[in-house]
Amino acid sequence: MNKNLLDGVKETLLMGPGPSSVRESVYKAMGKPTIGHLDPYYYKIMNGIKEQLQTAFETKNQVTLSISGTGTAGMETCFANLIEKGDRVLVLINGYFGMRMKDMAQRMGAKVTGLEFEWGTPVDVGTVASELEKNDYKIVALVHGETSTGVRNPAQEIGKLAKKAGALYLVDAVTTFGGLRVPLDAWNIDAVYSGSQKCLSCPPGLSPVSFSKRAFKKATERKDKIPNWYLDIGLIANYWEDKKRAYHHTASSNLNYALYQALYDFIKEGPDKVFARHAEVHRYLVGKLEKLGLKMFVAEGSRLPMLNAVVCPEGVDEAAVRRKLLKDYHIEIGSGLGPLAGKIWRIGLMGHTARKKNVDTFIAALGELL
């Protein structure tokens, strides 16, 4: 018998683009006894998660739930359900995840316009406004926090434009949810997805998703069945609804315990306090990085608090630094994606990770390595 590889798993300070470090309360929740996906007590927990997500997303949307897959499954849920063949879709792209949205929308048979902006800069509201005046779109899609660059996009402003244009507004809140406000109803967001493993600090595997009435209507009244049984929001909503509880798939009670606990902790700490903590620890990190002589990749004002892109200084082997941080200090940070590979580090301050002491630990290690 081979040795058990799990014996070698080491506690790691997760300061990359997610997953983030998990609270003890969440590990403990996840380890509670598995119960059935059709157990009435599990339904209570589902209802609890729905209410918690409604609170955290500041929404009255009835269709607010966790998808049994990662953030990308949430993305797929939104695109697969909302796009009908031939729909014109405007995807706003200023990073890797905007590109992924475009690929996904194209696979659904949409006529996709990808409106591109320089990586590291935010989506420009004026450019979007004139595009929406020129052409009719059924859907406008935006990544709120572009995890690949650390840019915060103007999600509220784009929401106003989408509403004016009569388009459904689809937002990626994978990285922002739980660390920045994402008020669905106030911002006219029709469909949103996130991931459990970012600012909620839950292990990966679930994707919080919410559909407005209007979005759900389009998804469930379309003529052709959606080309995705697993992520068919109509079928999934029938499982989440108390009056129906129609079996769809075997949801993971353990992962959902973890999500419940993470949301419980988030609400108990107080969303505003959590957001303030993210902002404060972000400023603390930026100050420390600048003292080390490092430059932020994104201009002040457009930076995400939970995902900090830092320019790798010339002459420094960025991959070697990451490797040593992980191997010798048990600290994980992220690399650049696509055109930013080798050029930036991505330092996450998500959820439970967003603590000054973690910044101190990281900065001390980085200081030694540079």
Added chain:
Amino acid sequence: MNKNLLDGVKETLLMGPGPSSVRESVYKAMGKPTIGHLDPYYYKIMNGIKEQLQTAFETKNQVTLSISGTGTAGMETCFANLIEKGDRVLVLINGYFGMRMKDMAQRMGAKVTGLEFEWGTPVDVGTVASELEKNDYKIVALVHGETSTGVRNPAQEIGKLAKKAGALYLVDAVTTFGGLRVPLDAWNIDAVYSGSQKCLSCPPGLSPVSFSKRAFKKATERKDKIPNWYLDIGLIANYWEDKKRAYHHTASSNLNYALYQALYDFIKEGPDKVFARHAEVHRYLVGKLEKLGLKMFVAEGSRLPMLNAVVCPEGVDEAAVRRKLLKDYHIEIGSGLGPLAGKIWRIGLMGHTARKKNVDTFIAALGELL
């Protein structure tokens, strides 16, 4: 602040159609510290899981991995990748999951023939043989163990027919894998999926999947992109391959720890011994049920050891019995699906649940209730 619902989660003896009861070793594994999906140590664990799955599936298939979703995500992975629009697909149906396959295949734009057999009886090999002689099919799909009825289908024999017909052979091993042999190479199976929460006794959330060379070739050389980014097997295989490790999605280290440990325990106990244990405990259960005067729904010879469908006696309120078992005895069993709702109970003996002492506990409780 509301009370924490997780305080009310009770240890339950899971004797339904899955999830099954989870070993202490697996809970412990799942609670190990979360690490990143791009951590080199996590790659080692992925390689470990791949080798374990190759052992358990008796296959040399390189594309053998866990999908980040439940068994139905595995089903979707197989259908979405293998079906090109207009492909003729033969789905063999003798229960709920065969019906689900048909729906899924149709959503992919296949020309689907659903060959139906009476629920509770196995797929008839002769009928399939003559259908395959009459018509050309690109894909033949079979549910090995029909979880809705407790029937074991002749997967090996259908594999021979599919091979002779030159069709790809797609098998659902959700319920059977880990409790009955599913030797992919020997049975000519081109694509298979299972679930973590059945005979492997791992919490739900992952789906073991394997593609033959031929199946992977069809999936990756097709002209149109598959209408599913999350489950695109080419992208996923690039993440699982040591030489590539191309980021695709944030796989759940914790769930994969649990799967690794469940497979570790399976291989350590010895697959043949595990299969023998399932067979023995199944016979033990059937004997006890018959002593209570109950009748099995499926004829001897076609019964699944891990999923036992029992006819609910006339005059007994089947739902009330299940409710009382769960509420007063903390034992979960399953109800009938579709046309079998209200008519049968489904008693699972999967993985760790397949122990004589669990049968004794259940039979004692059922005896009191009848």
